[in-house]
Amino acid sequence: GAGVSQSPSNKVTEKGKDVELRCDPISGHTALYWYRQSLGQGLEFLIYFQGNSAPDKSGLPSDRFSAERTGGSVSTLTIQRTQQEDSAVYLCASTFQGYNGYTFGSGTRLTVV
């Protein structure tokens, strides 16, 4: 596609429920990144994929968070048993090789009530 697409744009969920966030990167981009931005905070790295593999999962806050990427394209970030502190904007970015810059999606605003 022309840009990075994220869905849903907004998600309100009850505490304890599971949620799935989707990222559709730019066609041909090999690397895909997930970041989290809490209210008034900077961007927190979560995980990145090179192809379908995830060389660096160090940013995932807990084992309730997981992500996968299939076919070198779409990625889903799953949060199990959501907590209120999971409320944030989740941003996805893709790049061809890193040296030609990153393109970000518009984000998914997650609110856990």
Added chain:
Amino acid sequence: KQEVTQIPAALSVPEGENLVLNCSFTDSAIYNLQWFRQDPGKGLTSLLLIQSSQREQTSGRLNASLDKSSGRSTLYIAASQPGDSATYLCAFYSSNTGKLIFGQGTTLQVKP
């Protein structure tokens, strides 16, 4: 630990002023540096990308410079306009970690 520091954290100026936003970093293995703009409640829009072999990039009223030896980048905005009001983030791609490392941002308000 790689760190990116942006100064100032917030800036308020009258319309028409020229201004400079600063970004400093500690990782010497910087591959490139990118400046982004973020409007409230929105995603990130890329403004300028500077490769490590370059010293500056220009787009319209924006000019970004990179000095690897001193670990600094600046974003210069000429003749600021109220529409420039946003948060500006710098981020560098580290060949050590393969990650894009972000600063905390500078929130700019340009008053009419």
